Amino acid sequence: MKTWAALLVTLVAAMLLGIVAAQPPGPLGTDAPADTFSAGRAMADVRAMAREPHPTGSPANDVVRAHLTERLRAMGFSVRQVAVPLPAKAVARARQWGVVDADAASAVNIVALRPGGDPAAPAVAMMAHYDSVGSSPGAADDAAGVAAALEIARAIPREAQTRDLVVLLTDGEELGLVGARGFFAEGTTGDPLAGRIGAIVNMETRGGGGRAFMFETGPQAGRMIDLYRNVVRQPSTTSMAVKLYSLLPNSTDYTAALKRGIPGFNLAFTGRAGLYHSPLATPDNLEQGALQHLGSQGLDLTRALLTAADLPAAAPDVVFGDVLGAFTFAWPPAFGWLLIGAAALLTIAAGRRAQGQWRWSGVAGGVLDGLGFAAAAAALLYFGNLLSGADGETNYYDRLAALPRLEVQALLLFAAGLAVALALLPRRRTRWDGWLGLAALNLGIALAVQVMLPAAGAIFTLPLLLATLVMAAAASRPTLATPLAMGVAVLALAWLGGLAHSVLLGIGAGMPSVAAVFAPLTLLLLWPLLPRVSRRSAAVAALLLVAVAGGLALWVRLDPVAASVPPFPPKG
Template sequence: MRLVLALLGAVLLAIFATTPPGPRGSDTPATEFSAVRAMADVRAIARAPHPTGSAEDAHVRDVLTTRLRAIGLEVSTAQGSMDAKSAERLATWSGSTATVPLTNIIARLPGTDPTLPAVLLMAHHDTVWGSPGAADDSAGVVSILETVRALKASGPQRRDVIVLLTDGEELGLSGAKMFFAGDPLRAHIGPIVNLETRGGGGRASMFETGDGNDAAVRLFAGAVRRPVGTSLSVFVYKKLPNSTDFTPAKAAGHYGYNFAFVGRPGLYHSPLATPDNLDQGALQDMGGQVLDLTRALAAAPVDPVAKIDRVFFDIFGLFVVHYPPVFGWVLLGAAALAWGFAARGAGTWRDGVRGIAVTLLLPIVAGVLLYAINLVSGADGPVNYYDRLAAIPRLQVQALLACIASIGLVRALLMRHRLDPAGWTGAAVPLLLLAAVAQGLAPTAAFLITVPLLIGGVVALLSERGVLADSIAVVLAAIGIGHLLAIGFLLMQAVGPGMPMIAALPLVLAATIAWPLAPIVSRQTALTAALLLIVAALAVALWVRLDPVAASVAVYSKFGAPH
């Protein structure tokens, strides 16, 4: 019953963490962000696809310049030429080799101290071929419009706020490259806030910063209500080949913040990415965070720059925990002590070895299951990238079933009944060693392992020590497992179609927290449950495999073609 209660609480917390707030209505105070007000602009600019050079994109630029002037900003445009690679991609879409100029829109909301570097709000106004782009990137554009409208209604800001709506992002970041390569206004730019999407909903996350983000993260944590962001995503994004308009800004030596939401992934570059299909809660989430952050940046007397990075992560989208990287060693030491005391005088060394074997075997079994079942779902041959994105909700279900099944298999193979306290600590030992390696090599990402281990150690200390201690252990386990469920959910959205094995790490961490609460289950029961879950996962995988190609796929995409 203890584990059931903990898992129920974990699921509820994970749902809360990954669900955006409801949209605020048109009666929201003028100084606050309203998704309902912003949706009027989405409908105006996302009525049809508007790739670079199209008549529809020219119409969108007219709408945006008129809207910015109506808010009270000084507006201008800057034109330039795209490079050969961008021109080739546009020609592939359109079938025309005609030369098309790039047109960036630049607007300025004057501050009271023009000597301070300005805050730059950036999004792109172009779409891919065939998509109305209500999310990518109309959601980013209108979030900026509603933000500067709210700032204007609040009265003068200390810093200038500059709006840059770039052209040609979908062709290779062309407009951003043009601006940061030589626009005279670049010298006046301080902190940058870039807005992107890859999907049509979900919580908006601050997933990338500039280097040396210590002060920037502290400002973000203190300014934003219901913030979402982790230093893990910052670390991982540096290793990925992905890019946004923030990429040339960073390359030019600028710093700042990058926001995006990735829910409803099937709508990425989709002909179905219409205003009616955009999650207004995601728009509210992005705009609300950006307004809070921009207001704080515009009021700051100095730029939030530092020479070191900071560890940070949000707690269910309610607030941000942050600390210097060296403090990770303190948390790791506390976790090791908690597990050590939990095992004191309980069990034998053989029980500890069994626990170590469980933790070493579990990710292997889970990884093999996740990989094999993903092949059954269609990953064994050429795939359409956008079709796989549309399948992510089902791929998440099959991954969850495979993960739970792997626990049953490992339990049937290695446990007679359940792990005892020495076994709990044995199960934590490989992860403590892994956390030490991560703390040494990637300290801003190590919290993913260290914090659950600390929570698990406290759960192990409290488990079976009375009603009050057990109740606290259940609450802590719900928090720790819920946090890992939310992270696993987002990881599967980000890279799950190609790398479902990534779910094995949150799984083994969650299992380590859960072992002290686990009930006695026979090997036969565990094996039977595991086999039933595998059958269910295979059924979902076959559903994905046999389904027709989703109607949401990008019109220019092909099977096996790069996206």
């Protein structure tokens, strides 16, 4: 296959595979088997809850609370309603949202318990919040999580419970985790049931669709991850995201439980980010496949915890992640050193077999090629972000609504950075010069990540190991270079693209230049497929890509505020 055709086929195939892997599963209807999760059944509760905004203290929230209490009692739960006083800041926010009796309002938790076979064993809790912000019906945030908990409780019969099941539906989450903090408070101020909980499955959302992601666990979660790897059939997670989330100033109801050291899983879908806290977050706009994925993972985890003879004990953290939603891997952080060592040995073996086809000066130049691509991509992404409106005060929710365009813009600028690197690439550089140089550079990056952030190590070491396997095979059998490189690049780029997409949805588009760290790895994966192009052609391609990306940036900058934006500022 000619190089241009091979490159285009690879890029298109990687994009299509990444898009397919990023889709949530299809929703199951109301006729699904009784022991499975059905988004169709759960949607009945979403519609009952999300008829209108129902912030804490509002009459609409009282109606939602009555519905949920009735539903839980019908499934055999004993139910308590526990009021938690609102702090002054929460009262002020509720008043801003139009809650008439904000000064007298309280957050009212719904605490439901269904006994299992061993009442002395640590209980398992499902948690979600039932309040909404003041101008959103909250079909996603968090009616979807509450409805998922109810459907999961229905799918697990009481007689199957080895231990007690707690359904904790908190109030006041949108006012600062008021209900969760009250429940998990230490000492006599907290709920007495909190001390009996041995594991939690929390279900949240920040958007209105997409795949549900397991983005947070407790400390010493090695065995909890083993459980996730063994039981979740449609996984979506990575230790890199879990680590990054722990470093960011974000919080959910699970944050309050973590302060008491309770292990658990935090699940959320974040696609269709423009619907976050939006007046448009109605049941009809909720992607039911996202609800299906959230509930399916929640059911797999809750059922496994409820039926286990013993809950997973604390164990050292591991590096983990899913591969295109097909399966989850997990290994000790030290295993990353073995992968890096294997990649280094494969690079050395390839260099020895290709002796005479490369020069040390050319290898050093290959290192510079990778660094040049990273620098060009970082600069283009940075200035493109500024052009899109990030150079001044921005509306957080409006930027979320613009994420699809910003993501396409970032992809175009990343490709423009590659074109710039090709334009600057010296004509005398041989294929093996660049290949070995890029492998050396990526080995250095993988080593640095392994030392500073081992949780993210697999993201660099796995594609690097595959790329060096292609190198070693091509050194012995040159005819294998193109087909092997195509297969590896399709898988690796689809995987990396999916991770980048998840991170972008999770933290927004504030620092797109961070994506440039993947530039050397991308260049290594594509190197044997890159055609020789003239500097003029590469420069023209770069300019065209920048022009299109610039047009997208100006569209984001100049268009009116999105209709999805709520009429209040982000909470502090």
